[in-house]
Amino acid sequence: MHKILFICTGNTCRSPMAEAIFKHKTNNRFEVRSAGIFAHDGSSASAHSIEILKNQSIPIDHKSKQLTTELVAWSDLILTMGNSHKQLIQQRYPKATEKVFSLKEYALNRKADIADPYGGSLNDYEKTFNEIEEAILKLIEKLDNQGEADQH
Template sequence: MKRILFVCTGNTCRSPMAEAIFRAKTHGQDFEVRSAGVAAYDGQAASPHASKVLEERGIEHNHSSSRLDAELIEWSDLILTMTANHKQAILMYYPAAANKVHTLREYVGVEGFGDIADPFGGSMEDYRRSAEEIEEALDRLSVRLLEERFRESR
């Protein structure tokens, strides 16, 4: 079972949405999914707007934030960050993880890579746009992971 970790800053907006949406898309099959933040405080709920966006999509998620640490790095097979800065922060503290750390958009082959916009402090519409960006990348991620699994089974 592949272990995927989504990472953002505070683990209350983007990475919890990515975790919940990906889990809903894959129905928890073949993947263990978690999320964390490079500057998170343990035990915080997802932001109210992030929770509402997930609710609008019919996704239940009881989130409690986690600060990224060595244990989560070790647990992960694949670490997908929301921004290039998150990736660089991880590589600064955990250089041995370089082969498994990518921005989400980089990993799924989005031209020019780019960051997933941070909706923190924004309107519901900002959170909806961020969730759409995340979901588009997760659709590509699902395809890539299926292709990888097919190649590995040959």
């Protein structure tokens, strides 16, 4: 079973949404966590993130976590919301370089960031949700195809 870690800056907007969407879409077939490069442990997900997920009937129970050596070691795949997060992780944890990708890079073959809605309107969060959901659906497809290939 893949252990997937989603990373953003504060672990209150993008990575918690990615974690919740991924868990929901895969019916918990994978172990999934999220963390933030500069997170304060114990903060709730942002109100807009919670509202957007609730509107989509996606459950979320989240407290922010700082990225740690233990989380990096735990994960099989680290997916960041932006290229700067990826670069920072690769600098801090050089042994993890092979398993760190931006979400769009890994899922969509695009070198682009997921827009950061922090401090924005509900509409900004909705746009970010749609971006994340598109990438998550492709990610699931890719992981399922890899799983089938591993079984042959």
